Amino acid sequence: MSHQLTLDQIRRAPKVLLHDHLDGGLRPATVVELADAAGYTRLPTRDPAELGAWFEAAADSGSLERYLETFSHTVGVMQTREALTRVAAECAEDLAADGVVYAEVRFAPEQHLEAGLLLEEVIEAVLEGFRVGQERAAAHGRSIRVGTLLTAMRHAARSQEIAELAVRYRDVGVVGFDIAGAEAGHPPTRHLDAFEYLRRENAHFTIHAGEAFGLPSIWEALQWCGADRLGHGVRIVDDIEVSDGKARLGRLAAYVRDKRVPLEMCPSSNIQTGAAASIEEHPIGLLRDLRFRVTVNTDNRLQSGTTLSAEFAKLAEAFGYGWDDLEWFSVNAMKSAFLPFDERLALINGQIKPGFARLKWATE
Known part of the structure; x- marks a missing residue:
């Protein structure tokens, strides 16, 4: 039934976004x-x-x-309080207009200090922007909740400081921590102190891994650092062997599936960075068939010229996905969000499942 799904229909679906960079989504x-x-x-x-x-x-x-x-x-x-607040507000509005009901948007505070702002001022300006954007969206009848991930750059040395700020601001909108930047030559274990601190503080974090670099990056992120989710994680397919239509999982791939480790996949971005050859050949098809905890994301909406609805539309066309598949991806994402369990459940049962049910009924 995927051929019946139009971009406009998909835009009306209640979607969840876990991997979106604030500095990659400006108008x-x-x-x-x-x-x-x-x-x-x-x-x-x-x-x-x-x-x-x-x-x-x-x-x-x-x-x-x-x-x-x-x-x-x-x-x-994006070096002043006003600029950061505006960009964050517009981000929330744009995501809401695309039918996103919950989003986790990440940014690296250390990259916004050139005009003299302190790290705390950067964070507070972005949080204020998201608050404003959510209010504006609500005024137009669109409900969205935005959580913030604080990102540390893996080639820099401020991860402990950023991790402490993620904990400090976790009750006012910051829901987790992330590291990003070039994988090769910058293993996540360099930031082990930050990850151990976050675990002691019962905090959530994701790690960019398995995009530009292969299985060792994923293994380190999970087994040394204790990541809750994997940013991208596409290279986990290197540990899956398909023969005569049957898939045999290696130890790491089996662990990722067994433990329900969420994979934050960004199809268009993965093609741009060479992590996948095309949408049709993207590992997401195989991983969805094998029932890994796959989620669909935008990464950088400006650079990829995309939206979450557009990503779903491309996948629907490439793999024949229908409403049930899109709902599966969306529930996966909500299950994997860095929100308290009861709040995740309320969004799944109060918005996502009823929203998809209405769409299925309207298009049958």
């Missing part, structure tokens, strides 16, 4: 306006439509340098 027009306000002169163009196209082309170029350059521009215009 092109906002980038231009913030650049003007900050005197930032390095943008490749000041025309919003052209700028949006440039971000996508640079991210699609196959050049990691060009891909990373795109973030120098977005982070470059």
